[in-house]
Amino acid sequence: MDTLGMLGMGFLVALSPENLFYCFLGVFLGTFIGVLPGIGSLATISMLLPLTFHVPATTAIIMLAGIYYGASYGGSTASILLNLPGTPSAAVACLDGYPMAKQGRAGVALFMTTIASFVGASLGIVILTLFAPGLAEVALSFGPADYFAMMLLGLVAAATLTQGSPAKGIAMVLFGLCLGMVGTDVQTGQQRFTFDIPYLSDGVSLVAIAMGIFGVAEVIGSIGRVTNREVTSQKITMRSMMPTKADWKASWKPMLRGTGVGSFFGALPGAGGTIASFMSYAVEKKVAKDPSRFGKGAIEGIAAPESANNAAAQTAFIPTLTLGIPGDSVMALMLGALIIQGIQPGPRLMTEYPELFWGLIASFWLGNIMLLVLNIPLIGLWVAMLRIPYSILYPAILLFICIGVFSINNSHFDVLVVMFFGVLGYIMIKLKFEPAPLLLGFILGPLMEEHLRRAMLLSRGDLAVFWERPISAGFLSVTAVLLLFAIYATIRGRNVAAALRRSAANNPPAGA
Amino acid sequence: MYRRDWTDIIGGLLLLVFGVWFLWHAQTYYNLGEMRRMGPGAFPAGLGVLMAIFGLLIMIPAWFRPGDLPVPAIRPLICIIGGGLGFALVVEPYGLVPATFAVVCISALAERELRPVRTFILAVALAIMAVTVFSKGLGIPVPAFRWGSY
Numbered sequence: 001m002d003t004l005g006m007l008g009m010g011f012l013v014a015l016s017p018e019n020l021f022y023c024f025l026g027v028f029l030g031t032f033i034g035v036l037p038g039i040g041s042l043a044t045i046s047m048l049l050p051l052t053f054h055v056p057a058t059t060a061i062i063m064l065a066g067i068y069y070g071a072s073y074g075g076s077t078a079s080i081l082l083n084l085p086g087t088p089s090a091a092v093a094c095l096d097g098y099p100m101a102k103q104g105r106a107g108v109a110l111f112m113t114t115i116a117s118f119v120g121a122s123l124g125i126v127i128l129t130l131f132a133p134g135l136a137e138v139a140l141s142f143g144p145a146d147y148f149a150m151m152l153l154g155l156v157a158a159a160t161l162t163q164g165s166p167a168k169g170i171a172m173v174l175f176g177l178c179l180g181m182v183g184t185d186v187q188t189g190q191q192r193f194t195f196d197i198p199y200l201s202d203g204v205s206l207v208a209i210a211m212g213i214f215g216v217a218e219v220i221g222s223i224g225r226v227t228n229r230e231v232t233s234q235k236i237t238m239r240s241m242m243p244t245k246a247d248w249k250a251s252w253k254p255m256l257r258g259t260g261v262g263s264f265f266g267a268l269p270g271a272g273g274t275i276a277s278f279m280s281y282a283v284e285k286k287v288a289k290d291p292s293r294f295g296k297g298a299i300e301g302i303a304a305p306e307s308a309n310n311a312a313a314q315t316a317f318i319p320t321l322t323l324g325i326p327g328d329s330v331m332a333l334m335l336g337a338l339i340i341q342g343i344q345p346g347p348r349l350m351t352e353y354p355e356l357f358w359g360l361i362a363s364f365w366l367g368n369i370m371l372l373v374l375n376i377p378l379i380g381l382w383v384a385m386l387r388i389p390y391s392i393l394y395p396a397i398l399l400f401i402c403i404g405v406f407s408i409n410n411s412h413f414d415v416l417v418v419m420f421f422g423v424l425g426y427i428m429i430k431l432k433f434e435p436a437p438l439l440l441g442f443i444l445g446p447l448m449e450e451h452l453r454r455a456m457l458l459s460r461g462d463l464a465v466f467w468e469r470p471i472s473a474g475f476l477s478v479t480a481v482l483l484l485f486a487i488y489a490t491i492r493g494r495n496v497a498a499a500l501r502r503s504a505a506n507n508p509p510a511g512a
Numbered sequence: 513m514y515r516r517d518w519t520d521i522i523g524g525l526l527l528l529v530f531g532v533w534f535l536w537h538a539q540t541y542y543n544l545g546e547m548r549r550m551g552p553g554a555f556p557a558g559l560g561v562l563m564a565i566f567g568l569l570i571m572i573p574a575w576f577r578p579g580d581l582p583v584p585a586i587r588p589l590i591c592i593i594g595g596g597l598g599f600a601l602v603v604e605p606y607g608l609v610p611a612t613f614a615v616v617c618i619s620a621l622a623e624r625e626l627r628p629v630r631t632f633i634l635a636v637a638l639a640i641m642a643v644t645v646f647s648k649g650l651g652i653p654v655p656a657f658r659w660g661s662y
Contacts, residue, residue, distance in 0.1 A: 054650070168520075171527050171566040178534055178559050185552040190542060192552060216592060223588040223622050391623055392634055395616040398592060399638055402599040402615055403608075407652045415600035419593050426589060430582040431523035449555040461548030 003129060010358025014366055019062050022055060023363050026063035027370045030070020035078055035382045036393060041071035042436065043218055045333050046210030047397070050404040057341035058356045062363040064337055066370075068330060069313055072273065073117055073371055076306060077382050080109045092277040092309075096294060096301030103297050107240035107379075108247060112299060113306050114375050116255050120307030121368045123259045124266065124314030129361055131267070132350070136322040139347035144455040145465045149475035151448045154269040154325045156479045159437045161275060166486035169437050172428075176441025177448070179204055186450060199413055206336040207405060208414055209442060212421025213428070213435045215401045219394050220426045241376070243299075251303040254284050258304035259311040266312025269319055272328035273312040280308035314364060321345055321357060324447070329436035332443045339443075517579025524571025531563030588622040595619030607658040608647060612639040 013019060026048075033044040048067050052060035075090035080097030093113065100109040142150070155177075159169035182193040183203030194200040243251070258280040265276035284304045285291045294301050316327045317334075324346035326332040338345050343353060350357045375382075405414045428435045459465035467473045538544075538556035545551025598614035616635035620626070643656045 051650075165570070167566055167569050168523070171523075171563065171570065174559055174563050174566060175527075175530075178530075178556070178563065181556045181559070185542075188543075188552050190552040192542060192556065193537065216596065220585070220588045220592045220622075223592070224585065224624075391620075391625075391627070392630075394592075394622075395595070395619045395631075395634060396638055398595055398619050399599070399612055399615045399642065402596055402603075402611070403642060403646050403652075406599075406603060406654070407646065407650070410653060412600040412604050415596055415603075419596040419600070422596065423589070423593060426584070427526075430519075430584050431526075432519055432582075433523060452555065453550045456547060456550055461546065463547075 003133065006354060006358045007129060007362065009355065010360075010362035013058065013355045013359030014062065014362035018055075019059050019359065019363065020366065022059050022063040023066045023367050024370055026066025027070040027367050027374060030067035031074040031077075031371070031375065031382065032070075032385070034071030034074025035385055036074075036388070039218070039397070040214070041068060041075060042210070042329055042333070043214040044071040044074075045330060046207065046214050047401060047404060049207050049210065049333070049337060050408050052337060053340070053408060057338065057343055057353075058359050060341055061334065061338060061356065061360055062367075064334055065317075065360060065364065066367045068334070069117075069121065069310065069364075069367060070371065072309060072313060073114070073375065074382065076113050076117075076309075077110060077379070078386060080113065080302075081106060081383060081386055090309075091274075092281050092305040093302060095281065096296070096298050099295065099297035100299070100302070105297065108243050108299070109302055110379050111241040111376065112243060112247065112251060112302050114372055116251070116258070116303040116306035117310040118368050118372050119255045120259045120262055120310035121314055121364065123256075123307075124263050124311035125361060125364050125368075127263045127267075127311075128314050128318055128364075132318050132322050132357075135318060136347040136350050139323050142347070142471060143469065144451040144458065145469050146471040146475070148448060148451040148455055149466060149472035149479070150323065150325055151444050151451070153475045153479045153482075154319075154327070155437070155440060155444060155448075156482050157269045158328060158440050160482050160486040164432060164434045166490060168433050172433055172435060172437045173441040176438035176443075177445040178441075179209065179438070180442045180445025181449075183446075186446070187453065203446075204442075205408070205414065205417065206333070206340065206442070207408060208417040209421050210333060210336075210439065211401050211405055212418040213425035213438065215397065216418060216422025217425025217429055217435075219397055220422065221429045222390065223394060241379070247299050250299050254280075254300040254304035255307040257283060257287075258307035261304075262308030262311030263315045265308075266315035266327065267318045269325055269327050272316055272330075273309045276312035277305035277309040280304045310368075317360075321349055321360075322347055324349075326440060326443065329439040332439045336439075336443050513578050514581055515578055517574035517577050518581040519579055520570050520574030522582065524567045524569070524574060526567070527570065528564050528567030531560045531565075531567055533560075534563060535560030587624075591622035592619055594621075603654060605658065607655045608642055609639045609656045612642050 014023065029048055030041075030044060033039055033047065034041055045064065045067050049064070052063050055063070072090070076093040076097070079090045079093035080101050083094050083098040097109045097113070100106065155173045156170070159173045160166040180203070182200055184190070184201055185192055191201055261280040261283055262273070262276040265279060266272060281301060281304060284300045285294050288294065288298075288300065316331050319325045319327055320331040320335055324335065324344065326335045335345055343349070343356070401418065402415055405418050406412065408414060425435055455465060465472070466476060535557050538553045538560055542553030542556070543551035544553045544557060595615045595618040598618045599611045602614045603611035613635045616638060617631060620631040646652045647654060647656060
C-alpha cells in the first residue's frame, strides 16, 4: 500500500469512537494539567501514564501523544499570562508573550500561540509522514554494532545539549543506565542488583521513576517558591483575541520559518523542542528589520518559537518510532509506555503494527484540531485555573500521584518506590543535576547492553567492528565531535544550551 | 558564596562513591565473562568505572572554584514524603478516604502558614473526587472505607 492509502487506514483507526475519545481526553487532561503553574509536560505525562495502562496499545499511545501536545500548549498559556514557564521550551513564550499580556494583548498572544502551534504541528506531521517510512527502511540494514553506536550518539547528544554542564548530563545518563541494569539479565537469567527483593526482578518501574523524579521532587522543590503572581485581570473575550491584519501579516512567515527550524531540530537525537524554540527565536531576531522590538511584545517572537516547538514535537516521533531511539526524555517516556504495552519500537514497527503507526499519525491531526477547537473557547477556563493557589494544588497533585501509582498493581510498595525516587530527585535538583537525561539512559540501558553483547558475539570479541562498519563509524565520529565540542564548551566556561539562550534572549549576538 | 563549589563537590563525591560501589557489586556477584562472550557483570562494571570517572571530573574542578553550599528545604521534604508514606500505610488497611486525608493533612504541613479549615475542606473535596473518579469511575478495586479485618 502507498503512503496515502496507509494514511487513510490510519484515519479509520484514529476515527474509531474509542480512539477519538481517548485522544480528546489526552488533549484535554494534558492542557488542563499543563496549564497549572509549576508542572511541566514531563511531570504531566508521568502523572497520567497509569491511566493508559488499561487500554490497548494504539489507544494508549494516541492518548499519550495528546497529553504531550496538550501539556506543551498549556505550558505556553502559563508563560504568557504569568511569566512562569512550566517547561523549558515554554520559556521562550515568556520573552514576548508576557510583555504582550502586559500591553493588554494577552488574548491576541494566546490566539496566535494556538494558530502557530497548529501550523507547526500540521507541517511537522507532513514531514513525519514523508520521512519516517524511508528512514525505517534504511534502519532495517543496521546491525547490532550500528545500533549500539546510534544509541551512544543519542545519549551523548541528550546529555551534552542539556542545560547545565555536559559532564553532569553524562553522569545522569550513566545513572539512568545503572538503574536500567536492575532486574533479570535477559541473556543469562541472572538477577542483578535486586537484593533478593522479588519486586525488583522485573526491574524498577518506569512510572515510579518518572513520577518520583519529575512529580514528587518538583512538588518539594516548588513549595514556597511558586507563588501566584497576579494573573492579568483583562477579560479574555473572543473579540480581544482576534489578531489584527498587521498581526497576521507579521506572523505567517515566522510560522513557516519556525516550522522549518523546529522540524529539523526535533528529528535530531537529543535536541528536541527546547533548542528548536530558542533557535527559531534567534533566527527571527536575526532576520527582523528592527530586532530591538523583541522582548517587548513582538508577535513574531511568539509565532515562530511556538510553531517550532510543535513541529519539533511531531518530528521527534521520527527517530522514536522508526529507530527506537528517543530524542528527548518525553520521547523516552513514550517509548517506555510502548515497551510496557509489549511493543518494541524500531524499524519493524511500521510493518508489524501499521495500524498503530498510521493511526498515531492520523490522531496527531485530529488532536491538533481538537486543541484548536478546545482552546479558543476554553481560554477563559485556563485563565481561571491559573488563579488556583499552589497551596491547594500541591496536595491534590501528590494525592493524584499516590492513587495513580497505587492503581497500577494495587500495591502500596509502588508508592514507597515513588517516594524514594522523589527524595533522589530532590537531591538532584539541589545539587543542580538536570534529571531529564536519566530517563533516556534508563530506557536505552538494557537495549544498549543487549546490542553490545550481540555485536561482540558476532565479531568474536573484536572491537574493530565499531569502526569497520561505515554506519557505526559514522555515528561514533559524530559522537566524538559532540564530546569534543562539550569539552571545548566546558573549558570556555559555558554550555551549549546557555550559549543559545544568551544569544536568543539578550542582546543581539556578538558580531551583529 | 563559598571558596569552593560545594554543590559540585558533593554531587561528584556521591557519583564517585556510587560508581565504585556499582563496580564492586558487579564484579563480586556477577560473571564478567570475556570480550567475545560478555557476562552479566561486564556492562554494569563498565558503567561503574565511567560513573566514578565522571564523579572525579565533576568534583576536581569544583574544588578550585567558588560556589554555593546547597541547603535542602527540610520541612517540605519531610512533609511531602511523609504524606506519600502516610498514603502507602493507610490505603490498604483503612481505605481510600482515610488515605486521602493522610496525604492532604500531612503534606499541608509543608507550608509555614497553616490553614486548618481550608485543609479540611480540601481533604473532603479531594476524597469525594477520589472515590467518584477512581473507585467508581475507573473501577480501581480499593474501597472508600475499610474497617475491621484486613
